[in-house]
Amino acid sequence: MAKSLPKITLSGSRDIPFDRLVLSQSNVRRVKAGVSIGELADDIVRRTLLQSLNVRPVLDTEGQETGQFEVPAGGRRFRALELLVKQKRLAKDAPIPCVVKAANDTVTAEEDSFAENTFREQLHPLDQFRAMQAMVDKGEGIEAIAAHFLVTPAVVNQRLRLAKVSPTLHDIYAEDGMTLEQLMAFAVTDDHARQEQVWEMLAHSYNKSGAFIRSKLTENTVRAGDKRVRFIGIEAYVAAGGCVMRDLFEPDDGGWLTDPALLDRLVGEKLQAEGERIAAEGWKWVATAIDMPWGVTNGLREIDGVELAMTGEEEERLAALQTEIEEIEAEWADAPEVPDEVQARIEAIDAAIGALVERPMTFEPQDMAMAGAFLSIEVDGTLSIERGYVRPEDEPVVEADGEMDAGADDDAAYRAGGDDEDQGVTGPVASNVVAIGTAGGTASGDEDDEDGEVVKPLPDRLVAELTAWRTLALQDAFAQSPSTAFAAVLHAFVLDCFYSSTRESCLQISLNEASFGFSTTGLRDSTPARAIAERHKRWADRLPDSDKDLWDALLTLDGNEQAALFAHCASKVLNAQQEVVPKYDNGRISKTIVERRVEHSHVLARAVGLDLVGAGWRPTVAGYLGSVTKQRIIADVAEAKGAKFAEMIDHLKKADMAREAERLLEDGDWLPEPMRTPALVDGLAVDEPATVEEAEALPAFLDDNDDVAAIDAASNDDGEPLPAAA
Known part of the structure; x- marks a missing residue:
């Protein structure tokens, strides 16, 4: 015993x-x-x-x-x-x-x-979350809990948010089946069913990162930083019954809006109301859109307005602000660092001066009766109003034996470069407030044999969209190289004078501003487009109001200023878009014209050192990957990153494949073939597609050897292009 x-x-x-x-x-x-x-x-x-x-x-x-x-x-x-x-x-x-x-x-x-x-053992984090939740349930305040345990209220709120994650996921976390980073990502939503669904999906995914979990939980939402949200105000959205998801662990620009349909309805209603307000000024029509199409004003005559003069009170206010800012700048000129409150005051004064200097325009009632205005939303959510545009059909009728109004010849010449089909101004006749649809859809050609081995050429329309973006970037780079601009215009002049049958130039030297028959949504908000618009405004502010004073004003510019203005004007006529050539010739463009135009654009691109990646273009789902087939995506990833990377996504559904390809390509310098500038080898242009060694290391979100399977059974797998984002 x-x-x-x-x-x-x-x-x-x-x-x-x-x-x-x-x-x-x-x-x-x-x-x-x-x-x-x-x-x-x-x-x-x-x-x-x-x-x-x-x-x-x-x-x-x-x-x-x-x-x-x-x-x-x-x-x-x-x-x-x-x-x-x-x-x-x-x-x-x-x-x-x-x-x-x-x-x-x-x-x-x-x-x-x-x-x-x-031998003391710290509480498991899950026990901490539950303990704080229990204290709150018994009536303890968040501020009091924070004070008792020497943490901030934000930390308490984070712990309480983690306590509200699905109990099923809590059990997994308690058994070390999930990391704290993953649990924090799940806390972005209170939907336990969706949390558990995404966790089950991760069992078959190579990517289990917190960022990926967060993206899956917010993929059908709209960021609070979106310009539509800034336009209506998140308070209005919440007051209308909308819900907002917030992430207490990552910067989220205010959260995610979970009801895009409600958001779009509120935006449409506010745009309509703003349009009616502007129409009440006396305009014949008002067109509204979240994003105005590129070239929407092409072919329209812009009427002249008169700048509203400052009142005596406004002039005194402006003088006082200018005096104040001069005193502040003098006081802090030699200081190594300016206090935040002083910097904030300087910015407030600058904003106030800008509001006073930017004077509203007034127009003659008879001009307003035949003209209209465009309303859209700026990137920061403010309302963009472009007043005073006359459509060709609204121009005054000229009698056969009478003389045209003063300036009509100039107006006709101004309108000569525009095509009616590019205006996009449509709407019911009964209303003078018109909504312009800008949601882009791209044709992808014949999608038969989606899973075949053949990589088909890019759709013509997509090529046109891509080269429209490239044209803008080339225009911007071209404007920053005056010497190239002079040489290019001289080249076009020589062709015109000595080689009348040859037009191998992408410069539309008649100074008809380039317009794009096909363009992606948001093209007006792209980096090169905004740079061009800002440059144009700076010059417009410097030039005289009357064209009679323009010659003398130009003579006052020094050589560098004249060259810079010349380059800017020349850049506006540059067109390197590979347009869709119609099957039946309409007399406007031909395949040969487009080919020669694009070939000459490569010459200019090499001269100005065009860098589309540096200009801000990325292969996104909305701008490229959603408009091509799965085989094209796999081929693009293989070319840019190597075959090993392509193999990691080739099993995915179309929607998930496009999103993962966007993540893979976002930090590289890969470009689709239509956007590339061929390099010169022995004087000949030669395409040099990017090649990547197979041994390149995988990024963190792909570095997993687990077996993989389809991520989302609900994803599009029919090989059709994804709808373009609105």
Whole structure:
């Protein structure tokens, strides 16, 4: 029969007056860490002692107890009690609960001190989340919890958000089946069913990162930073019953709106109301759209307005602001750093001066009766209003035997370059407020044999869209190279004078501004488009209001200024778009014209060092990947990153493949073939597609050797291009 183990006897406990306790030199804690003594003292005041002190009798030289006790374990609690005695918040002889060990115990005091600080186990994070949630459920305030546990209210809110994740995922996290980063990503939504669905999907995915989880949970939402949201205000959206998801762990620009349909309805209603307000000024028509199509004003005559003069009060206000900002700049001119409040005041003054200097225009009633205005939304959510455009059909009728109105010849010449089909101004006759649809759809050609091995040529329309973007970037780069602009225009002049049958130039030297028959949504908001618009406005502000004064004004510019203005004007007529050539010749363009135009654009691109990636173009789902087939996506990724990367996504559904390809290509310099500029080899232009070594390291979100399968059964897998984003 086995012998039973001897039973142990625990050390006794008793209350000992504080003035009979001394801190032991055997306490191993020497370095300050964690909560300060003062904070611990305040916590003891609120909660009293939660743990007894571990003490041993102090012996005299003869080995007899002296009535004093040393504290080898619990030194921080002792110091906190000592502080309370000094503050007269605790009596110096107050009884302190202590566990008393024998002075000659076989276990040393140092070992007890070390053990007390070693065997303690921190709460599992999940237990922390649940504990805070339990305190809130019992009526404790978030601010109070934050104060009690010496954290910020934001930290408490984060813990509470994590406590609301699906209990199923909590259990997985508790068993170390999920990382804290992943759990934090799931906290972006309160939909437990969707959380669990995405987690099940991750079992078959190579990408299990928090960013990927967050993207899946927010893929059918709209960021609060979207210009549509800024236009109506997120408060209006919430007041209309919309919900907002917020991520407490990542910067999210205010969250995600979960009801895009409601957002679009509110935006449409506000645009319509703004349009009616502008129409009430007396305009014949008002066209509204979230994004105006590129070249929407081409072929329309712009009427002249008169700048509204400042009132005496406004002039005084402007002078005062200018004086104030001059004084501030003089005061801080030599300072190494300007305080935030001073910088904020400078920015406020600049904004106020800008509002005063930018004067509204007034128009003659008879002109307004035949003209209209365009309303759209700027990137920052403000309303963009372009007033004073006359459509050809609204021009005054000229009698056969009469003379045309003054300036009509110029107006006709201005309109000569526009095509009616490019205007996009349509709408019901009964209303003078017209909504312009700008949601882009791209034809992708014959999509039969989607899963075949043949990589088909890019659709003509997509090629036109891509080269429209390239044209804008080339225009911007061209404008920044005056010497190239001079040479290009000279080249066109020589062709015109000596080679009348040859037009191998992409410069439309008649100064008809380039318009794009096909363009992607948001082209007006692209980096090169905005750079061109800002440059144009700067020059417009410098030039005289009357064309009669223009010649003298140009003579006052120095050589560099004239060259820069010349380059800007020349860039406006540059057209490198590979347009869709109609099957039946309409007399406007031909395949040969387009080919020669594009070939000459390569010459200029090399001369100005065109960099489309630096200009801001990226292969996005909306702008490229959603408009091509799966085989094309795989071929593009293989060309840009290598076959190994292409193999990692070739099993995915179309929608997921496009999104993952966008992530793969976002940081590279890959371009579709129509956007590339061929390099010169021995004087000949040669395409140099990017090649990537197979050994290139995988990015973090693809670096996983797990078996993979389809990510989302609901994704589009029919090989058709995805709808372009509105």
